[in-house]
Each structure stands twice: as structure tokens, then as C-alpha cells.
Amino acid sequence: MAKQARNLRADSVSPIAVAKPRLPLADAILPYLRRIDTARWYSNFGPLVQELEERLAHRFGANALAVTCSNATQGLTLTLKALGATPGTLCAMPSWTFVATAHAAVQAGLMPWFLDADRDSWMLTPQTLEAALPRAPGPVSAVIIVAPFGHMPDVAAWLDFQDRTGVKVILDAAAAFDAAGDPRLPTVVSLHATKVLGMGEGGYVVTDDPALASRLRRLTGFGFEGSRLSQHAATNAKISEYAAAVGLAALDAWPGDRLRWFTAAQTLRQALYGSDIGFQPGWGRDWTTSVCVVATPEGAAPRLIAALKAADIDTRQWWGEGCHASPAFAECPRTDLPNTERLARSTLGLPFYMDLDAADAARIADILKSAG
Incomplete structure (x- = not known):
């Protein structure tokens, strides 16, 4: 009878999803939709898009300018083109990144060149790239650095590298909406539905360079500018203006949502104490994002994934084994x-979302502690 009761309790436990995205509710978007109805301006840099760009740029300071785009991958591709990166040359980047980084370089006509991430920061460092440049297998005209899962790199150090x-x-700050705030490097942020602030699909590039x-x-x-030529x-x-309506409603809600993300992060941190x-350094304390990627003991990730799966708790290895492992980039x-290989194993x-509660956090922590 006791065994049957235990099985009943186990069967009654709900699965825990790895993510539960939430975009603004219809009532929050409605005032912006009514503005669209009144203006009858639906696309082509309308008033809502202009307002969204101004509000996004404001987060980066007085001299910043924001340009919205259909997604952050396009943002990366078009920034490479706008900077004059020479087609056929190499675009350096960490292999420890989402495949969109490499796809963007290919779409811009460049060849990805994968380098290793730092063991502790999970980022490509200027020192690593500068040491590798003399042995590069071709001319290098650009580097895409990555804010891994929302953790920002040292912008000043990379500006110095660029100058030298x-x-x-x-x-590539796709996941760093909260932490990004320095426009001196062209910074590309995602507004995908899975991000900490999303509008379904979309992205933007911020720069302090008007040209x-x-x-x-x-x-x-x-290619239009002031004429039909x-x-x-x-x-x-x-x-579109409709996408901007969702983005503006999301920005309206951001102060409260940001607090909810921090509260969820502290709930998970406390459960895993x-x-x-x-x-990651500062995660859930200084900055927040929509995913929680943690370091485990060397090589422990596969074992922990299996234990969590057995308990009906979903997980992700968001970047797999690194970009270099994807067949699309096998020849790069x-x-x-x-370090990339170690990060893939460890x-x-x-699971992480803004309404993660203490009970689910405790379930996750119990499995990790018992399987560790």
C-alpha cells in the first residue's frame, strides 16, 4: 500500500518545462493597436517603430541610436555589411555560441573562423584572438564577440583590440537585453519570444555612430534613402507597426517583469545553495536573462540531464557541442x-521562467543534489 501511494504521488507531479515564454497580454497591446488604426500606417518605419527605437536607444545613453530589424541574425549580417567587412575573408568568433552567429557571417559572405572560449568567462577574449591572428588561415576582417547567455564582455578591452x-x-548580445548598455561597439540584441524581453520575432542594433x-x-x-532609387x-x-506595438507594450511592463525575473533567479539560487x-557571475543579482545556464562538475552534464529527465524535468544544452560541431560549419x-569541449560536457x-515557484525550484535542486 505504501509503495502504491508513493507511485500515485509521483504520477501526480506535473512536468517542469525548461522555459515558459510570456509576451505582453492583449489588453496591454490594445492601446498601441488603436494608434495604428488611427494613423493607418502599418509598416515602413512608422511612428510606433520610431518610438520603439528611441526607447531602446535611450537605454544606451544620450548618443546612442537604435535600428530595428526582423531578427538579431539579420542584425548581425547587416552590421557586417554596413561595416564593410570584405566578402571572402574570415570572421572570427567563438565556437561557444548559438549557430545564428555563424549563419550571420556566412550570409554576409564571410567564412566563420572558430576560436576557443575562456574557461571561466565562457567568452572569446581579445588576448586569445590577438595571439591567434598571426596563424589565421586567411585575412580576418571582423570578429563577432558574444555575450554568453546574457553575460556582457569587457567592451573597453575589445575597443582597444579594434584600435590596435x-x-x-x-x-552579439542576443540574450543581453538587460545587461547591454554601451553603444561604442555595434551591439545586436534579440527580441525573440524566448528572450527576457520579447515581441515574437525581431531584434535591433545599437551604435553611437550615426553613419x-x-x-x-x-x-x-x-537600399532606399529619401527616394525610390x-x-x-x-x-x-x-x-511592422504591429511588431512595434508588442515591443512597446513589453517595454512598458519591463520594470515589473525585470523584478519578477530577479525574484525567480533568487528562488532558484536559494534552492541550489x-x-x-x-x-554565471552576476546572474540573478546584477543582471538577468531568460535562461539559467549553470556550470556542473567536469563532465557531469550528461548524467544530470538523465536524472532530470527521469524526474520529468526538461533541460537544454542550448549551444550543443559548439558551432563547429554542426554539419553546416564542418568545413570552417x-x-x-x-574549453569549448569542456563547456559542452559541463x-x-x-528550467527558468519569470513565474518559477519555490516548489518547482526545490524539485530541480533535489534532483541535482541527489544525482551530483
Whole structure:
């Protein structure tokens, strides 16, 4: 009878999803939709898009300019083109990143060159790239650095690298909406539904260079600038007024939502207190994002994933084994990647969302502690 009761309790426990995205509710978007109805301006850089860009730029300071685009991958691709990165050259990047980083370089006509991440910060460092440049398998015209899972790199150090080497630096801050705030490097942020602030699909590029912002704007709109003559080869990467309505409603809710994300992070941190699980520096204390990627003991990730799965708790290895492991990039050059391979074996994406409660956090922690 006792065994049957235990089985009944186990069967009654609900699965825990790895993520539960939440966009603004219909009532919050409605005032913006009514503005669209009144203006009858639906796309092509309308008043809501302009307002959204102004509010996004304001987060980066008085001299910042924001250019919205259909997604952050397009933002990276078009920034490479706007900076004049030479097609056929190499674009350096960490292999420890989402595949969108590499896809963007390919779409811009560059060849990804994969380098190793730092063991502790999980980022490509200027020192690593500068040491590798003399042995590069071809000319390097750009580097895309990455804010892993929302943790920002040292912008000043990369600006110094750019000044000394002439290699253009772009920051892939797709998951760093909360932490990004320095426009001196072109910074690309995602507004995908899974991000900490989302509008379904979308992204934006922030810069303090008006000329670069102008080139980006032309590249998102068929090369038009003040006339119906296309000035150069471009694409259509605009967002609509309807997308901007969702983005503006999300920004309205951001102060309260940010607090909810921090509260959820503290709930999970407290549940895992005393375990051998490590969090990214500042995660849930200084900055927040929509995922919780943790460090586990060397090589422990597969075992912990199996234990969590057995308990009906979903997980993700968001970046798999690194970009270099994807067949799409098998022919791309790379350096030795021991830290990337270690991170693939030892990091784990835990369930995390803004309304994660203490009971679910305790379930996750109990499994991790018992399986550790």
C-alpha cells in the first residue's frame, strides 16, 4: 500500500518545462493597436517603430541610436555589411555560441573562423584572438564577440583590440537585453519570444555612430534613402507597426517583469545553495536573462540531464557541442577548442521562467543534489 501511494504521488507531479515564454497580454497591446488604426500606417518605419527605437536607444545613453530589424541574425549580417567587412575573408568568433552567429557571417559572405572560449568567462577574449591572428588561415576582417547567455564582455578591452588591430568588432548580445548598455561597439540584441524581453520575432542594433546607423537603416529597407532609387544592394528586414506595438507594450511592463525575473533567479539560487552547481557571475543579482545556464562538475552534464529527465524535468544544452560541431560549419577553420569541449560536457540549461515557484525550484535542486 505504501509503495502504491508513493507511485500515485509521483504520477501526480506535473512536468517542469525548461522555459515558459510570456509576451505582453492583449489588453496591454490594445492601446498601441488603436494608434495604428488611427494613423493607418502599418509598416515602413512608422511612428510606433520610431518610438520603439528611441526607447531602446535611450537605454544606451544620450548618443546612442537604435535600428530595428526582423531578427538579431539579420542584425548581425547587416552590421557586417554596413561595416564593410570584405566578402571572402574570415570572421572570427567563438565556437561557444548559438549557430545564428555563424549563419550571420556566412550570409554576409564571410567564412566563420572558430576560436576557443575562456574557461571561466565562457567568452572569446581579445588576448586569445590577438595571439591567434598571426596563424589565421586567411585575412580576418571582423570578429563577432558574444555575450554568453546574457553575460556582457569587457567592451573597453575589445575597443582597444579594434584600435590596435583594425579588425572590426561586433557584439552579439542576443540574450543581453538587460545587461547591454554601451553603444561604442555595434551591439545586436534579440527580441525573440524566448528572450527576457520579447515581441515574437525581431531584434535591433545599437551604435553611437550615426553613419553606421544610416547604412543599417538603408540595408533593412531595400537600399532606399529619401527616394525610390535603391542606392545599393540591400534587403527587406523591417519590422511592422504591429511588431512595434508588442515591443512597446513589453517595454512598458519591463520594470515589473525585470523584478519578477530577479525574484525567480533568487528562488532558484536559494534552492541550489550548498550544491556544486555554479552560476554565471552576476546572474540573478546584477543582471538577468531568460535562461539559467549553470556550470556542473567536469563532465557531469550528461548524467544530470538523465536524472532530470527521469524526474520529468526538461533541460537544454542550448549551444550543443559548439558551432563547429554542426554539419553546416564542418568545413570552417578552427583552432583547438578544449574549453569549448569542456563547456559542452559541463554546462546545463535549467528550467527558468519569470513565474518559477519555490516548489518547482526545490524539485530541480533535489534532483541535482541527489544525482551530483
